[in-house]
Amino acid sequence: MHNFAFHRPASVADAVKAVGSASDGKIIAGGQTLLPTLRQRLASPSDLIDLGAIADLKGIKAEGDGITIGAMTPHAEVASSAIVQGAIPALAHLAAHIGDRQVRARGTIGGSLANNDPAADYPAAALGLGATIRTNKREIKADDYFQGMFSTALEDGEIITAVHFPKPEKAGYEKFVQPASRFALVGVFVAKTKGGVRVAVTGAGQEGVFRPKEVEAALANFSADAAKGAKVPSGNLNSDLHGSAEYRAHLISVLAGRAVAAAK
Amino acid sequence: MPTVKMTVNGKAVSADVEARTLLVHFLRDTLELTGTHVGCDTAQCGACTVHVNGKAVKSCNALAVQLDGAQVTTIEGLANGDTLHPMQEAFRDNHGLQCGFCTPGMVMSAIDLVQGKSNLSESEIRAGLEGNICRCTGYHNIVKAVKAGADAMQAGKGR
Numbered sequence: 019m020h021n022f023a024f025h026r027p028a029s030v031a032d033a034v035k036a037v038g039s040a041s042d043g044k045i046i047a048g049g050q051t052l053l054p055t056l057r058q059r060l061a062s063p064s065d066l067i068d069l070g071a072i073a074d075l076k077g078i079k080a081e082g083d084g085i086t087i088g089a090m091t092p093h094a095e096v097a098s099s100a101i102v103q104g105a106i107p108a109l110a111h112l113a114a115h116i117g118d119r120q121v122r123a124r125g126t127i128g129g130s131l132a133n134n135d136p137a138a139d140y141p142a143a144a145l146g147l148g149a150t151i152r153t154n155k156r157e158i159k160a161d162d163y164f165q166g167m168f169s170t171a172l173e174d175g176e177i178i179t180a181v182h183f184p185k186p187e188k189a190g191y192e193k194f195v196q197p198a199s200r201f202a203l204v205g206v207f208v209a210k211t212k213g214g215v216r217v218a219v220t221g222a223g224q225e226g227v228f229r230p231k232e233v234e235a236a237l238a239n240f241s242a243d244a245a246k247g248a249k250v251p252s253g254n255l256n257s258d259l260h261g262s263a264e265y266r267a268h269l270i271s272v273l274a275g276r277a278v279a280a281a282k
Numbered sequence: 283m284p285t286v287k288m289t290v291n292g293k294a295v296s297a298d299v300e301a302r303t304l305l306v307h308f309l310r311d312t313l314e315l316t317g318t319h320v321g322c323d324t325a326q327c328g329a330c331t332v333h334v335n336g337k338a339v340k341s342c343n344a345l346a347v348q349l350d351g352a353q354v355t356t357i358e359g360l361a362n363g364d365t366l367h368p369m370q371e372a373f374r375d376n377h378g379l380q381c382g383f384c385t386p387g388m389v390m391s392a393i394d395l396v397q398g399k400s401n402l403s404e405s406e407i408r409a410g411l412e413g414n415i416c417r418c419t420g421y422h423n424i425v426k427a428v429k430a431g432a433d434a435m436q437a438g439k440g441r
Contacts, residue, residue, distance in 0.1 A: 024284055024301035024347050046348070053304075053343050066301070068348055094337070118413025119395065120328060123337040124344060200412065250322050 019053075020062040026071045030154050030177055033067050035169035037175045040065035045177060047090060047129030050121050075128070075179060079101060084184040087151075089128025089177075094119070096127065102274070107282045108189035108207070114140050114192070117200065128178040134226055136167045136256075137201040139193065141227035146207030147189065150182045166225040186211045188240070190281030192273045193221070196260050204266050206233075206273040208281060210240045217274060222255045222266040233274045240281075245274035286346045290315070291359030306330045306339035308346035309356060317357040317386050321415070328414035329386035331354045338394035339392055340413070357386035360393075368434035369393050369427075378427030388414050388424055396432035404429070 023040070027033040037043040045062035047054050047070075055061050069075055075090035079098045083092045085105050087096060096102055097114035116122055116130075116139050130140040131151060144151065144160045154177045163171045172178070186209040195206035202221035209216045215237040220227045221279045236248035252263035261269075283298040290313060291294060297312050309315045309332065318341055321329030325343040332341045333355040359366035369389050372378070379385045388411070395410040396402060402410070407428050408421065 019302045021300055021302045024345070026347070026350070049345070049348065050325070050343060053345070056302075057323070066345075068345075070348055105365075118328070119391065119410060120331055120338050120340045120413040121325075123334075123339050 019056045020059065022063055023065045025065060025067045027067065027069075028071055030072060030074065031181060033069060033072065033177060034154055034175055036065065036067045037177075040067070043067055043068060045132070047132070048092060048124040048126040048271060049129075049135050050082065050125040051129070051135065052119065069128075069177070080105065081182065084182060086180050086182045087127055087178050089131075090126050091128075093117070093122035093125050093127070103184045106183055106189060108186075108191045108209075108277075109143050109147070112143050112191045112207070115139070127181055131163075131181065132170065132172060132178055134164060134170050135170055136223065136226040137203075137205075137221040138227075139191075139202060139205055139220060142191065142205050142207040142218045142220040143183070144181060144218075145227050145229060145256055146191075146209045146216050147183045147186060148209075148211060148213070148216055149184070151178055151179045152182065153178050164227050168226070184211065190277035190279070190282040192277040192280060194269050194273060203261055204269040204273055206275055206277050208237065208240075208245070208277040210281070214238075215240055219270055222270060224254050224256055228254075230270055230274075233270065237274070237278065240278060242279040244273050244277040245278050248274065284347050286350055288346075288352045288354055290354045291307055291356060299346055301345070303346045303390070304342055305332070305334075305344045305346050305349060305354070306341035309341060309354070315322065315356050315358050319383055319386055321383065325336050326415065327384065327387070328391060329384050329387040331414065333390060333394060336394075338391045338413075355390075358391060360389070367393070369396075369431035372431030372434060373424075373427040376427035376430055378419070378424045379416075384414060384416045384418075392428040392431060393435075396428065396435060399413040399432070400436055402429070402432060 027039040041064045043065040076088045093113045102110040149160045189209040191207045193202040204222045205220040207218045217233045233248045236244045250267040252267040255263035255266045257263040287296040319329040321327035325332040
């Protein structure tokens with residue numbers, strides 16, 4: 019790992035300033051993806067701006083029609099939160115199965131969404147529930163936020179402050195993990211919301227998380243059997259030594275059915 | 283160089299380190315606490331697991347400067363003089379190791395896993411240890427040791 023200048027601002031405003039004045043500044047949240055990346059020298063920023071000392075960015079609260087989670091809230095806290103378990107149990111379940119225990123103690127929701135790894139779990143929840151990503155500048159709807167693999171609507175120096183999840187009538191999340199890495203080979207989030215059924219898929223798409231319209235159409239009445247019957251085209255899905263695009267397409271329907279059956 | 287202050291195994295420590303210094307290197311190289319191991323160097327194997335503010339984390343996947351002011355416990359901080367922590371004792375009693383390289387991380391993870399919980403099932407223990415890899419044992423005796431250690435901690439012998 020190359021060395022860098024380290025900043026630990028106490029406010030979002032100071033963090034934005036520090037990023038702006040660095041020649042190649044990078045924000046670090048929990049660091050569970052960024053630190054391995056730096057150690058492999060896949061990135062070598064001039065400055066690291068750590069959000070860990072900004073108290074405003076942590077915490078979970080009930081708000082309006084749902085819940086709001088601070089960007090620096092670790093996965094373990096989301097998983098064990100009574101507020102999350104009560105309002106959106108599928109979100110607590112998802113958080114409880116990210117990475118491993120040690121990763122869940124450090125990794126954060128804001129970091130996961132800012133990174134938008136194509137096999138990450140949180141993007142599926144955010145898109146599946148129709149969340150709103152709040153930043154220091156604006157609010158971004160999940161449908162506008164995810165813009166392809168490792169790519170988001172965030173501008174340079176824009177920092178996620180919180181994520182608001184509207185409470186669905188029911189939701190479920192099922193993933194099929196690659197047995198060595200434990201990353202989702204395919205993960206499917208299903209939600210029955212006021213605005214209709216939403217489905218989001220992680221792990222499978224060449225462009226990262228996406229909504230499979232065939233499955234959403236099949237799920238109009240939120241029936242597990244209907245989900246299993248949906249035919250998902252494999253054209254834009256990943257194909258690698260762990261599974262072909264056709265295999266992943268099949269898994270999407272199967273997992274959507276399981277997620278509906280498990281939905282609470 | 284930035285100055286890092288933290289409490290390690292109950293003792294206040296302070297040192298000037300390069301910003302890129304990982305917690306595990308701060309522990310091993312600066313503080314000479316070499317019980318915490320570097321196994322994979324890619325944040326997968328969990329041999330470097332320590333407790334930060336009471337929670338198990340991989341010390342190879344956190345910068346020392348991120349943890350300014352933190353309370354850190356390493357494997358060296360568990361025993362009380364010559365008396366092993368009940369989880370350490372359980373690993374010895376159940377032969378929960380062969381080469382021993384992963385053991386410090388296993389023990390630190392296990393203590394965090396079982397704290398405040400009673401009657402963890404075998405499958406809960408196996409799932410809870412997903413972040414720790416052992417390349418010798420096949421995990422059977424490790425799971426037995428964690429169960430025994432948990433029972434001993436519940437029985438009030440533990441901390």
